Amino acid sequence: MRTIKILHVASFTGNIGDNASHLGLYNVLKTVLGDRLDIEQVEIRRFYKKYSLADKMNFDLEFTQKANAKDLLILGGGGFLDYWVPNSETGTTFDMSDEILDKLIVPTLFVSVGCMPHQPVPEGNIDKFHHFLQKVGSKKNMRIAVRNDGSILEIKRLFGSEFEGIITEILDNGFFYEPSLKFSCRLLEKPYIAINTTLDQLTMKNRMIGNINYSQLREELLSLLQRIIDETDYSLVFVPHIFKDLQAFRELLEGMNDFYIRSRVAIAPYLQGNYGCNYLMSVYNQADSVLSMRFHANVCPLSMGKRTVGLAALDRVVHMYNSIGKSSDCIPVNEKFADKVYKKMIDISPNNSDTLISERKVQSLNTYMKLLSEIGLLS
Template sequence: MEKIKALHVASFNGNIGDNANHNGFRKRLIETLGREIDFTNIEMREFYKSWNLRDFNSDDFIDLCNNHDLVVIGGGNFFELKWDYSHTGTTINIKEETLNLIKTPILFHGVGCDIAKGASQNSIEKFRLFMERITGDKNILVSVRNDGSYETIQKLYGNLFDNKFYRVPDGAFFMDSKKYDFPEIKNDYKSIGINVVADMKEIRFNSEVKGFISYENFINGFAEELNELLKKHENYQILLFPHIYSDLSAIYDLLEKIEDKYRRTRVVVSPCLTGKGSEEYIFGLYKECDFIMGMRFHSNVCAVAQNIPTIGLCSYKKILDLYREIDLNDRVIEVNKYGFKSLLREEIENTIINLEKIRNDYKRVNSNIFKESIEFYDAVKNWYITN
């Protein structure tokens, strides 16, 4: 049986979580279709105005799509409605005329829909027209990821698109990681993994809103709790995980506040890796940790997916939405609000005491996530066969 030639438009050299997403999605897609798939990767950033290397509406892109058996767009946060210049209000700046010229089946896989950074009425209307076009085309199958995106679309358009697209688990829930001889691991200590971020400070830490704190207050408070943790639990080291280059700034800020006797002996920073295979190393290193405290979406997904206990550090709505959607509301703390320190301190102690119970809880959650995903992947198979 011939291989399927698939064109995959997504982020491959940005946030390492995207690589985990593609890792798990491709595994499930190959299993579902029962065929080998030869993927051609196209970096989504090449279509961004800031890079300006490709154009969705060019003859070159249309021909590229039509020379493949399947086009996949996503996953990624590409239904972010903040781009007024775009024909769709999103980073997928594609015209209806272009879609009419693409004869290859198009799968929008697990795309995130986000209005937290703002969305103009112009973008909202453009996206409505775009959704009407792609959900009404038998040659196109649309899905959004389980991070509150479905509810965001309902909030914007009511029941207009009910039952016209799928809500799917992020592909990273099905990823595979690998075990290496990790130099970051010290046999003298157990490890706690942490991912902190410094991007979108004005959104994550808007201290002008009542009850919310600044980024600086968060860093100071978080460092105080980590110093206390290391003092109380002498058998632990901290392993800091950057998922993208900007996380290194947050790591630096945090390290500045960690007591010198700890940061020189019991704090390790993992490599900042990108590209294919990087997720196998970094999320393999996650598995060496007793638990993970993460701010990024995929820091939480990739830990939960591997039955690693988590404390979600929420400074952005999608983290709360994720834990709500997978029914783990008690595993997340809003660290951008006053009073987070005492809640975090209590949850750290609770987690250390109940590691095995939490692992078993996550096994049940992952079993349910897999079962829920079967409907979508069966739909993809039937859709692809009939196209």
């Protein structure tokens, strides 16, 4: 069997959730295409307009030549179809002209991508996005599969049924992440709850959840964590996905009793890349339960069968829980939530959506095989 050469454009640095998603993607590709894969990773940030280092790239003729020398081009996963990007040909991170799209003759997948914009959308961007979807949909060598974060509903909201049968939904690739056998990182001997909280998401736009009051959020989180410490034997382990999460942890813990911080709180190390991803996902896997705000801080523990409660500051987290039949385990943070989350943390049953997740994983694998066949990579 020949080696399949793949060019993978995505975010590989700065957020371990992205790494988990990509490791999940590679598990999918090995299942569908076999083990003989030669994957070249290209960091998406090198294409950003504000990127100024010497290795900057553009979606230009040079890129098409590089991509066309491969057997498969994969773009994603991530929120790269969020159509708020100013001065982009497509309104998205994929700033590609029609000329460039036409010159890409390599089988191409835009997979596990999201289009739930969290910034103001410039005038004209919806039209640009619409044209991009039409253009990709018309090409025999290109397919789009959005992740289960509400993106398929957003496309229907914008364009009705136009893209039904053309753009499909799959589980986020993070659901295919598997814990590394090399890591067994239980940070504490005592039972603990793994926690991820954020700051950066609080200023992002949401259609469903709306604006978040930071002072109220902090007050509710402190009330919740204090009650867990007072009424249970659980310790608290905070897990950073990006550097700014450490700031969120600090601002939260500054309001907690110092003795409790010394005796009942730990913070996992800030690590990046695949090593950091596997290490920190093991911290989640060794936890008794998980309380998370970030998208992949929910996806990955759920995929590992952990008892997980989502604190939703973003609509995409709500949509993800809805898509796997666990809407009651996701609590929006735009209201008082401490009592509700505490009861959920204490009473939550083991992951009762395993069956639905398993069914959707099979469906997603079948979708991958279908798309790869349609673009000519599988016979």
